[in-house]
Amino acid sequence: MKVLFRGVAVLTAISGVFMYIYRALFVNKRSIGSELAEDLIRVANFDIADVDDEMLERNAEENRQEYEIPRSILRSHIGSYELDGMKIFTISPKHEKRKQRVLYLHGGGYINQPSVFHWRFLSKLVKETAMEFIVPIYPKTPEHTYDEAYEQVQKLYKQLVSENGNIIIMGDSAGGGLTLGLVQWLKKEQLPMPKAQIVISPWLDITLGNPDIEAFETVEPMLKPDNLKIIGKIWSGDADPDYYKVSPMYGELAGLPKLYLIVGTREIILPDARKYVQLLEAAGADYEYYEYEMQNHVFPLYPIKEGIDARKQIGEILIGYDE
Numbered sequence: 001m002k003v004l005f006r007g008v009a010v011l012t013a014i015s016g017v018f019m020y021i022y023r024a025l026f027v028n029k030r031s032i033g034s035e036l037a038e039d040l041i042r043v044a045n046f047d048i049a050d051v052d053d054e055m056l057e058r059n060a061e062e063n064r065q066e067y068e069i070p071r072s073i074l075r076s077h078i079g080s081y082e083l084d085g086m087k088i089f090t091i092s093p094k095h096e097k098r099k100q101r102v103l104y105l106h107g108g109g110y111i112n113q114p115s116v117f118h119w120r121f122l123s124k125l126v127k128e129t130a131m132e133f134i135v136p137i138y139p140k141t142p143e144h145t146y147d148e149a150y151e152q153v154q155k156l157y158k159q160l161v162s163e164n165g166n167i168i169i170m171g172d173s174a175g176g177g178l179t180l181g182l183v184q185w186l187k188k189e190q191l192p193m194p195k196a197q198i199v200i201s202p203w204l205d206i207t208l209g210n211p212d213i214e215a216f217e218t219v220e221p222m223l224k225p226d227n228l229k230i231i232g233k234i235w236s237g238d239a240d241p242d243y244y245k246v247s248p249m250y251g252e253l254a255g256l257p258k259l260y261l262i263v264g265t266r267e268i269i270l271p272d273a274r275k276y277v278q279l280l281e282a283a284g285a286d287y288e289y290y291e292y293e294m295q296n297h298v299f300p301l302y303p304i305k306e307g308i309d310a311r312k313q314i315g316e317i318l319i320g321y322d323e
Contacts (some may be wrong), residue, residue, distance in 0.1 A: 004246040012014060031293040033304035038266070038296050042221035051230040056142040059111050067113050067137045074119055076126040083159065086152045091122050092132035100166045100322040102133045103194070105182070106131045107173025107201075107298060109228060110149075110235040112142050118172075121311065127316040131322070134160060136279070138178070145237035146181075146246050153182060154189075161192050168321060169194045170314075172298045173269075176202025180248035183256055195321045198260045198314060204249040204272040206232035207241045212271035219266045222297045249276055253283040260288050260317055262310055264295030 021032055028035060033070045049055050069078060069089060079090040104122060106114040114135065122133050136156050138149040154303035160167055183197050192271035208225050217225060217268075236246040244251030249272060259280065263273040290313070292299065292306055300310035 009124055020164060028198065028294050031070055031305035034295065034299070034306050035229070036230065037052045037299075037302050037304050038221050041296065048224060048227075053212075056234075060142075060143050063111075063113065063140045063143070063305055065260070066165070069119055070116055070198075073116060074123045076123045083136075083156055086156070087137045088156060089135045089137070090132055091119075091126050091135065093130045093140065096130065096323045097129050098129065098319075099164065100129075100131050100168065100195075100318065101160065101164060102318065103153075103160060103167055103169045104132055104133050104135045105153065105169070105171035105175035105178045106135060107171065107175040107203075108140075109203075109231055110146075110174045110178075111231050112140070113137065115301075120303070121301040124311060125315055125318070128312065129318050131318060141231060141235040146239065147241065149178065150182065150185060150245060153178070154191075156183065157182070158191065165192060166200065166322075167194045168196045168318060169197075170198040171202070172200040172301065174203045176200055177204060177206075177246075177248055180204070180259075181245045181251065183252040184244050184248060184253075187252075187256060193257050196258045196317070198262075198317065200262045200300055200310075201249070201264065201267060201269045202261070202276075203228075203232075203269065204247065204276050205241075206236055207247045208232070208268065208272075209241075210271045210275065213268045216266070216268045216270060220268045220297065221266075223268055225268060253280055253285045254282075256285060258286040258288070259288070262290045262292070262300060262314070264292050264297065264299050266294060267297040269297060 023035065025032065067087060071078060074091070076091045077094050078117050081088055106118050108114065122135065126133060136153055138153050157167070169179050169183060178201060179197055179199050183194065186193060208229055213225065241247060242250040261273060261277070263270055277289050292310060295306050300307045300314065
């Protein structure tokens with residue numbers, strides 16, 4: 001009888017695996033890794049805490065500590081320095097590197113430091129492009145607001161341009177929003193423009209007020225809109241929610257460097273990304289828009305087939321700008 005039960009259990013497990021593979025490949029039409037990644041993200045965020053005073057203080061305490069890269073996962077050359085109290089990391093090839101450099105503004109909802117996935121993603125790009133990536137640990141909420149981050153990052157940008165004008169600005173999620181707002185500010189300040197801007201799943205409207213977002217909340221495994229709205233309000237300080245530095249959706253989009261925007265169809269950012277493309281079109285802006293089917297928030301950072309494809313696409317874009 002025990003042998004029979006074991007046999008039934010094994011067959012059930014095998015059947016479950018085959019059903020999982022079938023669902024991924026033929027129902028959802030994406031890689032097995034992508035399917036698994038979404039499920040793991042959903043489990044990891046199942047009981048994510050609501051934003052309250054305790055959570056904010058915990059994040060503030062973490063952000064006060066000096067940030068260090070988990071170096072064991074990187075194969076690139078790592079350097080670091082400070083500019084007016086802001087720590088800046090450089091990730092570069094161990095051998096000869098290209099002239100083109102990338103200022104990378106990491107995501108994390110304006111409250112979290114870079115994740116392991118950020119560094120793995122950047123290390124891969126360094127290897128594939130032979131470019132140096134500069135990553136500032138810019139000021140975060142709840143102890144800081146957007147204006148402090150903008151001032152610090154602009155100082156860094158001006159320093160980089162003075163050394164070598166071959167700069168592309170790139171960012172993901174909140175860092176994507178910061179990228180878009182920063183480039184608009186550089187134009188207003190009549191400062192030298194980067195060669196291009198690349199954003200992955202950018203946070204475009206701090207309020208997440210687009211009514212179409214609600215339809216994506218059930219498929220979004222990572223982001224919780226109610227939490228983001230609270231954090232976004234703190235990050236905005238005294239600024240109006242439609243101020244371009246906190247909601248780049250509402251800025252002046254004409255006359256900016258070419259923009260490359262990458263987003264997945266299973267994230268709450270998608271409705272605003274589609275709206276942003278309409279605004280870019282109306283402004284006559286130079287842009288390319290890539291919408292990946294059945295992909296989650298910042299999917300290019302993850303070691304899945306679709307993420308690797310998107311990362312290679314980004315690498316090709318970057319190399320195309322190298323002199």
